[in-house]
Amino acid sequence: MNRAIGIALLATVASSPGLAGQSRPRPVNHIRAVAQQAAPPAIPRFRFENFTTANGLPDDHVYAVLVDGDRIWAGTDNGLAEYENGRWKVYTTADGLAHRAVLSLALDKRTGAVWAGTMGGLSRISAGRIDTYTQLNSGLSNDVVYGVSVEGENVWVATAAGACRLNTRTGEWSLYNERNTPMIEIWAYGVSAAPDKVYYAIWGSGLLEYNQRTGVWDKYEDPDGENEIVLLRDQGLIHEITSSVSYVDGIVWVSTYFGDSRYDGRYWHNFLTKDSGLPSNFTNYVKGVDRNRAWFCTDKGLAYYDGTNWAVYRPSLATGKPEMMVRDAAGAVTEIPVATAPAHNYILGIDFQGRDIWVATAKGLSHGIHQP
Amino acid sequence: MTRRAVLGFGSALLLAAAALGRPPIASGTGYPSLDATEPYASPLELLLSPDGARLYVLCQGTGDIRILDTKSGQTLRTIPVGRVPRGVSLSPDGRLLFVANSWDDTVTVIDTNSETVQAAWPAGYEPSSVEENRSGTLLYVADRIGNDITVLNASTGAEQETLEAGRGASYLAMSADGSRLYATHVYPNSTPHRTPPRSEITVIDPQRAQVIGRIPLPYIAGGFHIALSRDGRLGVAAELHPKNLVPLAHVEHGWAFVDTLTVFGADVGKPVEVPLDELDRYYARPFGVAIAPDKSRIYVSHGGADCVSVIDVHRMLAYIHMHPAPFAEDLAASAHYVVTRIAVGKNPRGILLSRDGARLYVANRLDDTISVVDTRTLRVTQTIRLAGPESISPLRRGEQIFYSARYAFQGQFGCANCHIDSTFDGLQWDLEPDGFGRDIVDNRLIEDLRGTEPFKWNGGNPTLVKECGIRTEMYFWRSQNYDDLQLTDLVLYIRSLPSRPNRWRSTNGELTPAQERGRAIFNRTVDKLGLPIPQSDQCAYCHSGPKGTSQKSFDVGTKKNTDNTGLLDTPQLSNIALTAPYLHDGSAQTLEEIWTMYNPHDRHGRTNDLTKDELNDLIEYLRTR
Numbered sequence: 001m002n003r004a005i006g007i008a009l010l011a012t013v014a015s016s017p018g019l020a021g022q023s024r025p026r027p028v029n030h031i032r033a034v035a036q037q038a039a040p041p042a043i044p045r046f047r048f049e050n051f052t053t054a055n056g057l058p059d060d061h062v063y064a065v066l067v068d069g070d071r072i073w074a075g076t077d078n079g080l081a082e083y084e085n086g087r088w089k090v091y092t093t094a095d096g097l098a099h100r101a102v103l104s105l106a107l108d109k110r111t112g113a114v115w116a117g118t119m120g121g122l123s124r125i126s127a128g129r130i131d132t133y134t135q136l137n138s139g140l141s142n143d144v145v146y147g148v149s150v151e152g153e154n155v156w157v158a159t160a161a162g163a164c165r166l167n168t169r170t171g172e173w174s175l176y177n178e179r180n181t182p183m184i185e186i187w188a189y190g191v192s193a194a195p196d197k198v199y200y201a202i203w204g205s206g207l208l209e210y211n212q213r214t215g216v217w218d219k220y221e222d223p224d225g226e227n228e229i230v231l232l233r234d235q236g237l238i239h240e241i242t243s244s245v246s247y248v249d250g251i252v253w254v255s256t257y258f259g260d261s262r263y264d265g266r267y268w269h270n271f272l273t274k275d276s277g278l279p280s281n282f283t284n285y286v287k288g289v290d291r292n293r294a295w296f297c298t299d300k301g302l303a304y305y306d307g308t309n310w311a312v313y314r315p316s317l318a319t320g321k322p323e324m325m326v327r328d329a330a331g332a333v334t335e336i337p338v339a340t341a342p343a344h345n346y347i348l349g350i351d352f353q354g355r356d357i358w359v360a361t362a363k364g365l366s367h368g369i370h371q372p
Numbered sequence: 373m374t375r376r377a378v379l380g381f382g383s384a385l386l387l388a389a390a391a392l393g394r395p396p397i398a399s400g401t402g403y404p405s406l407d408a409t410e411p412y413a414s415p416l417e418l419l420l421s422p423d424g425a426r427l428y429v430l431c432q433g434t435g436d437i438r439i440l441d442t443k444s445g446q447t448l449r450t451i452p453v454g455r456v457p458r459g460v461s462l463s464p465d466g467r468l469l470f471v472a473n474s475w476d477d478t479v480t481v482i483d484t485n486s487e488t489v490q491a492a493w494p495a496g497y498e499p500s501s502v503e504e505n506r507s508g509t510l511l512y513v514a515d516r517i518g519n520d521i522t523v524l525n526a527s528t529g530a531e532q533e534t535l536e537a538g539r540g541a542s543y544l545a546m547s548a549d550g551s552r553l554y555a556t557h558v559y560p561n562s563t564p565h566r567t568p569p570r571s572e573i574t575v576i577d578p579q580r581a582q583v584i585g586r587i588p589l590p591y592i593a594g595g596f597h598i599a600l601s602r603d604g605r606l607g608v609a610a611e612l613h614p615k616n617l618v619p620l621a622h623v624e625h626g627w628a629f630v631d632t633l634t635v636f637g638a639d640v641g642k643p644v645e646v647p648l649d650e651l652d653r654y655y656a657r658p659f660g661v662a663i664a665p666d667k668s669r670i671y672v673s674h675g676g677a678d679c680v681s682v683i684d685v686h687r688m689l690a691y692i693h694m695h696p697a698p699f700a701e702d703l704a705a706s707a708h709y710v711v712t713r714i715a716v717g718k719n720p721r722g723i724l725l726s727r728d729g730a731r732l733y734v735a736n737r738l739d740d741t742i743s744v745v746d747t748r749t750l751r752v753t754q755t756i757r758l759a760g761p762e763s764i765s766p767l768r769r770g771e772q773i774f775y776s777a778r779y780a781f782q783g784q785f786g787c788a789n790c791h792i793d794s795t796f797d798g799l800q801w802d803l804e805p806d807g808f809g810r811d812i813v814d815n816r817l818i819e820d821l822r823g824t825e826p827f828k829w830n831g832g833n834p835t836l837v838k839e840c841g842i843r844t845e846m847y848f849w850r851s852q853n854y855d856d857l858q859l860t861d862l863v864l865y866i867r868s869l870p871s872r873p874n875r876w877r878s879t880n881g882e883l884t885p886a887q888e889r890g891r892a893i894f895n896r897t898v899d900k901l902g903l904p905i906p907q908s909d910q911c912a913y914c915h916s917g918p919k920g921t922s923q924k925s926f927d928v929g930t931k932k933n934t935d936n937t938g939l940l941d942t943p944q945l946s947n948i949a950l951t952a953p954y955l956h957d958g959s960a961q962t963l964e965e966i967w968t969m970y971n972p973h974d975r976h977g978r979t980n981d982l983t984k985d986e987l988n989d990l991i992e993y994l995r996t997r
Binding site: 110111112113124126127128129131135136137138139141153161168169170171172173174175177179180 | 496518532533534535536561562572574575581582583584585586875876886949961962964965968969983984985987988991992995
């Protein structure tokens with residue numbers, strides 16, 4: 001792993017050209033709150049429309065959301081919901097879904113098939129047909145599927161008993177766990193696969209990297225180990241308790257329950273509430289947009305980072321009223337007046353539909369309609 | 373390499389084989405020769421050139437495309453293609469002919485002007501049908517073993533993606549406007565144990581290369597050709613509707629198969645299954661379908677009945693609209709819309725209408741002829757005989773018997789109903805007349821059977837003569853007995869069926885690391901606790917020998933309350949990856965389930981000490997057998 005290199009280069013990280021545009025954040029308690037100012041132009045604004053059981057969702061608890069063109073998929077605690085042309089269609093175990101609780105979703109962009117990780121196995125939904133893989137009927141390592149990602153003909157799966165890969169052409173399952181990878185814990189929470197690398201967020205075991213070319217696994221851990229003290233800024237992965245990973249444009253975005261990290265293959269950059277615009281260090285899910293931009297789904301709202309500025313979208317923690325806060329590079333916070341917010345502060349997932357966003361929350365699914 | 377670049381077939385096939393990681397297979401060969409005689413042509417599929425002057429005949433037995441002059445019936449040219457070709461189509465512009473070669477996993481590209489092979493492209497596992505999209509950008513290949521449709525770049529042959537289709541994906545048809553591609557499959561999709569089979573027509577957007585719909589085919593276990601009317605408002609698929617949940621011995625009550633079509637499209641409304649049989653006469657194994665240009669008739673070839681059914685579309689639609697309830701098993705229905713049955717040659721398969729609809733061509737696979745039917749008089753006006761052996765060998769007679777339904781009561785079915793294209797059907801049958809639901813048995817692959825006797829799951833039949841003779845006649849056919857020669861020929865044919873290439877085993881015999889680890893588990897004699905494994909619990913003891921059977925019976929703890937015995941013949945492992953479900957009654961949907969669900973006491977091998985990844989390794993090895 002690159003841990004030693006990462007540590008050796010700590011002193012240079014803050015001024016690294018690789019982090020251009022990422023100016024050193026100031027502690028949040030030094031931020032001057034300014035109300036009623038216009039947001040910086042780069043920060044998107046949304047009008048949120050929320051979906052619950054009242055308007056078609058099978059359950060308000062939405063674990064995951066996936067956008068496929070004009071079609072939206074929502075993994076809920078009570079089935080998989082498909083939204084198209086203004087109508088919801090719900091798939092349940094009666095239709096062949098592996099389990100009612102759908103924790104993760106992935107799209108095979110080539111074929112249009114949707115893969116759903118559930119509490120009871122992995123299901124593929126293709127034009128209405130559902131094929132289900134479980135630990136009993138297939139080589140799937142465990143029925144609790146926290147994450148799924150499709151790359152080429154391989155489906156990469158994060159389960160409660162390690163990682164696995166299904167080759168859809170040959171039907172071969174390859175299992176990755178403490179016996180053949182550096183993972184110590186085997187709770188694989190998230191996975192993000194690309195043609196060159198596959199990354200796994202392993203709860204308690206940091207970040208695992210699989211090199212598709214060499215077939216070699218590498219591991220990134222919190223240099224502080226299990227200590228809850230960050231000795232040096234940006235020294236490496238922020239914490240061992242990782243919850244999700246997103247690999248975009250050669251950048252790894254990692255969320256943990258104790259802050260978030262960005263890794264460009266050489267340098268780490270970490271985000272904590274005390275020195276960024278994150279509303280909480282407890283992040284359920286992260287999704288990168290590109291090298292600089294990412295969305296963070298926390299227990300205290302949805303956060304957007306554009307490489308310089310931050311924005312938080314949520315119902316106010318104090319009043320429950322819609323709230324949008326923007327934090328600029330200097331740490332100044334601006335409250336933007338908004339009339340709508342995501343359905344709940346507890347955010348579990350996000351996906352993009354052009355400039356719109358779809359947000360999975362613990363109390364509904366939200367469609368963030370981009371506002372000019 | 374572009375397809376327009378001229379490439380000798382030999383080098384093209386070498387390239388294809390290299391891409392597959394397999395050694396090249398000699399061109400121009402069909403099925404491995406079953407005897408020492410010259411191979412039979414075995415015409416399977418037909419195409420006409422856009423101007424109607426040429427008839428392209430796919431000859432599966434000789435592994436070639438024969439180009440016939442439609443006027444004279446003379447063979448103008450023979451072009452060797454790949455091994456065991458199964459499907460053929462023309463590009464929309466008519467300049468290229470594509471051939472799906474099922475046993476070497478390639479598509480041969482033939483230039484129709486020069487009548488030469490341009491390229492051979494790797495495709496999926498067991499290509500069976502091929503279609504190019506209207507814009508000429510994508511080539512779709514239905515893969516029978518892959519259960520999918522491989523999408524190739526139509527210029528380079530590069531694989532773009534694979535689309536999940538039905539199990540045993542085999543036949544493709546493009547709508548006349550090129551907006552939809554339809555696919556059927558010959559084995560049923562997976563369903564819970566002892567529930568009716570289900571199949572589908574997979575609907576694909578051929579421009580976007582995505583599956584956009586699946587037309588459900590309840591009760592259907594074998595889907596064959598599909599056709600669309602020129603206006604796109606009527607679709608029709610030929611299929612088998614088995615009745616495998618009731619004892620097969622009740623043939624006299626019509627409880628074996630119904631031969632049906634599913635018709636769909638705007639003219640029909642909700643898809644409807646339409647029976648083709650009559651109350652006292654069956655028309656086994658509908659295979660090829662064609663719709664007249666004016667949509668007045670549907671033509672259906674019956675591979676087991678040696679005839680073509682002619683259906684009046686107007687009367688059929690009227691009947692459908694007057695009978696909204698399912699009537700697939702109402703054999704009186706066909707009298708309302710079947711106009712006539714036209715006798716043709718043996719085992720008629722692919723059928724083709726001339727562009728004006730005036731002539732219907734029928735490929736008679738097992739007598740090497742093409743029947744030409746005048747669709748005005750509905751009579752065969754010409755029979756074109758393809759070059760090949762003049763005499764009928766015993767093996768050929770055996771094959772004809774295998775594919776004929778004439779030996780069963782009312783012609784209800786034949787060997788090939790359950791052993792589709794001499795394989796299996798993915799179904800479980802209630803064979804004995806001992807009550808409903810007793811002694812359920814899973815159907816098995818019948819390739820490469822020598823050295824695997826005895827037969828029957830309880831090992832009750834020591835030879836194929838007994839398996840295929842008295843028992844079959846008594847319980848299945850309920851009808852005419854074979855004479856001695858017929859039975860001998862049939863047994864000779866079945867014994868001679870070769871094993872298809874194993875797609876999970878490299879041709880150089882090298883195993884992947886996972887397969888190698890699995891082999892060690894298969895051969896182990898000591899478990900992970902260091903304890904010796906009793907012989908009868910060692911995989912390699914019961915599944916010994918080159919075919920993975922000791923030819924002995926064992927009780928592996930899988931006896932159900934409905935079984936008369938738990939002592940079961942050890943099944944061979946040849947190509948076991950293809951033949952789900954598993955166990956004697958098909959209760960294990962996958963190889964994994966054999967050990968995750970049905971081996972709680974380690975009686976079916978010592979496996980409960982294995983980790984999940986070790987079990988996966990064992991299965992990876994088994995797939996190579």
